[in-house]
Amino acid sequence: MIQKSQSLHIFEVLAKQHEPMLLAYIFSIVSDRKLAEDIAQQTLLIAYRKINSLQDPAAFPAWLRGIARLEALSAMRKQGRELAVDPDAIQQMDEVYRQFEEKFSTDTWEERFHMVEECYQKLPETLQTVCRLHYFEDLKAREIADTLTLNLNAVLKRLERARVAIRDCVQRRMNAEVSSEIS
Amino acid sequence: MDDPIQNEPPRQPDGWELVCAGVLSTEFGRRPSEAVANAVMQLATEEAEPVAVRQGIRDWWRSLRLMPRLVLSGGCALVVIFLAISSWLIFGDRSPVHTFCTVTAELNSQWANVSRQLEKGDTLAGGTWQLSSGVVELTFASKARVAVEGPARFTIVDDNSMELAYGKLSTDVPKPAHGFAVKTPAATVVDLGTRFGLNVSSDDSIKVEVFEGKVRLLTNSVEDVPGRLMELAQNGVVTLTADGRLTRSRGISESDFPRLSTTVVIHPANCGFDGDGKMFLGDVPTNFGYWSGPSFELAPATQEVAPVEGRGMLHFLPPASGNDSVVWQAIPLRKYRSMLTNSDLQMGSFAWFNRARGGVNNVKHVGLSVAAYHGDLQNVHDLWTRRHELALAVAEKELDIDNDPATWQKINISTALPPDADFLIISMHAVAPDNADPATAFSGDFADLVDCSVYTPLQPSSANR
Numbered sequence: 001m002i003q004k005s006q007s008l009h010i011f012e013v014l015a016k017q018h019e020p021m022l023l024a025y026i027f028s029i030v031s032d033r034k035l036a037e038d039i040a041q042q043t044l045l046i047a048y049r050k051i052n053s054l055q056d057p058a059a060f061p062a063w064l065r066g067i068a069r070l071e072a073l074s075a076m077r078k079q080g081r082e083l084a085v086d087p088d089a090i091q092q093m094d095e096v097y098r099q100f101e102e103k104f105s106t107d108t109w110e111e112r113f114h115m116v117e118e119c120y121q122k123l124p125e126t127l128q129t130v131c132r133l134h135y136f137e138d139l140k141a142r143e144i145a146d147t148l149t150l151n152l153n154a155v156l157k158r159l160e161r162a163r164v165a166i167r168d169c170v171q172r173r174m175n176a177e178v179s180s181e182i183s
Numbered sequence: 184m185d186d187p188i189q190n191e192p193p194r195q196p197d198g199w200e201l202v203c204a205g206v207l208s209t210e211f212g213r214r215p216s217e218a219v220a221n222a223v224m225q226l227a228t229e230e231a232e233p234v235a236v237r238q239g240i241r242d243w244w245r246s247l248r249l250m251p252r253l254v255l256s257g258g259c260a261l262v263v264i265f266l267a268i269s270s271w272l273i274f275g276d277r278s279p280v281h282t283f284c285t286v287t288a289e290l291n292s293q294w295a296n297v298s299r300q301l302e303k304g305d306t307l308a309g310g311t312w313q314l315s316s317g318v319v320e321l322t323f324a325s326k327a328r329v330a331v332e333g334p335a336r337f338t339i340v341d342d343n344s345m346e347l348a349y350g351k352l353s354t355d356v357p358k359p360a361h362g363f364a365v366k367t368p369a370a371t372v373v374d375l376g377t378r379f380g381l382n383v384s385s386d387d388s389i390k391v392e393v394f395e396g397k398v399r400l401l402t403n404s405v406e407d408v409p410g411r412l413m414e415l416a417q418n419g420v421v422t423l424t425a426d427g428r429l430t431r432s433r434g435i436s437e438s439d440f441p442r443l444s445t446t447v448v449i450h451p452a453n454c455g456f457d458g459d460g461k462m463f464l465g466d467v468p469t470n471f472g473y474w475s476g477p478s479f480e481l482a483p484a485t486q487e488v489a490p491v492e493g494r495g496m497l498h499f500l501p502p503a504s505g506n507d508s509v510v511w512q513a514i515p516l517r518k519y520r521s522m523l524t525n526s527d528l529q530m531g532s533f534a535w536f537n538r539a540r541g542g543v544n545n546v547k548h549v550g551l552s553v554a555a556y557h558g559d560l561q562n563v564h565d566l567w568t569r570r571h572e573l574a575l576a577v578a579e580k581e582l583d584i585d586n587d588p589a590t591w592q593k594i595n596i597s598t599a600l601p602p603d604a605d606f607l608i609i610s611m612h613a614v615a616p617d618n619a620d621p622a623t624a625f626s627g628d629f630a631d632l633v634d635c636s637v638y639t640p641l642q643p644s645s646a647n648r
Contacts, residue, residue: 004230005227005230008227011226012223015222015223019216019218019219020209020212020216022218023205023208023209023214023216023218024202024206024208024209025205026205027204027205027208028202028204028205028208029201031204033208036208037217040216040218040219041221044222045226048222086195086197089195089196089201090198092197093201095198096198096199096202108212110212110213113206113211113212116203116207116211117211119203120207120211131207135204135207135208135210136210136214160194160196163196163200163203163204166203166207167200167203170199170203171199
């Protein structure tokens, strides 16, 4: 095996811990799984090279998201793709991730994401299907429309309804989690 | 399901929805990803370069290591000093490397755009070289060895990596040099302890064949096709075109690539004539591992002659019969056989000779001989005297020796060695002067530091043999 320095080894462990979050975060901005992989890789290279600018090791995930955001936006610009995301929404997204970290500080990302999975399971079958095709099997909305013989707008609407339903469910659970902790 | 509002355009998702979409895309964190593995691999490859230990990483890592222990120990000075010392030990700067590699062999090499042709023994400290034809063997400071066959253009990057713009090479990378990297126009090939062959064509496509061990291939990004990282096992073959098309297959053809030399140096027992090992006055030795001869001694430095190395040297004395003065040693070869491939074996030997300023009676010639035999060490006298008919191979040379005690003169001999050779007999002799007078002849003839080697020479690929 190629030799890894101890600092790289530590970095690898840290990065592995936050890999699901990093990929999810980047996907939210670029909506392309393959591109998200590349940007994640690029983000990690930059992070390691600049790691001395990180003052507080506890801020590592937020710091990683900061690099990822810039990389994702610049990749979209370079590829001439239209950014389908409102900048305010990205900011709000950072806030949501921060809440995830604060409220479930000892959980892994897989554990934190489990709440989203439970909400997905509650979706009606039709909405689960479009989610599965779009998010798990990487089909574009146009391809889903062809597969399900729907028009494009109907697919986009179903995806939106699914997201909204999951969002509302996750928000309810997060609040419940907090109140149960308080009581 | 009906969609009552399906004609309204979809609105942009808010932050919460974005998070949910992202989480879905990772299948709730379960979807496998290569992002960390690839990034770490690339970083490790970079770190293998000598400039890689960056101050920033060092400081950050140090602060991470220091923090919890400082808290625990309440800032104990001893702990701080201990940690400071250990950090220094771990992260202390490497001493600068001035020479990255040495030319350890060459065969008919012709270089373009150089003021002087490169030769064996030349050291290289970076730079780009263009080999028009022939083969050159480079040994890096890391101990990685590379045979490059022309026409080729390569750049020495540092003590464990190089670039190949075009041409063929093969490598042999021992353990300390793991991570040896060759960058090509299409990919970077990183060695994980192995021998491999690499061919970069003029259209920038590459072919990698793994003869032994494993290599890692990091393909370059081509436009919007991102680079890939893959491992290639023994016997694996990969071809990669400049536009990123990749084909994997199995079944190597080592003879398509230049072949590195292999050398096993065999030291005769007491080869520097410094030790007190056993020696016999007599005929050709009947056993392995000692010097034997009718008339010789081990001598310390004299007023005129100092040994080549060590504290002793061989002093030829005149034999009673007035013949040449000879010493022999028999050397077993069987134990070296597994270390050498069986084809194109060569054997070579060298020894140093000197003579003190002396009278006319001193010898004018000295000689070195090696003969290789199959079978057992029996009837040795016959084996030696009839060596030209009984031995598998014989190499010998005589030398006119000068009259200057300050200079040692070297005899080099070599010959092809059949693979079924079982032992060698090596001999050095001083030729008796014509008018040899036992009382005065051989007043000062010396030999020192004799060695044998068995090797396969550097060879071009089969196309150029």
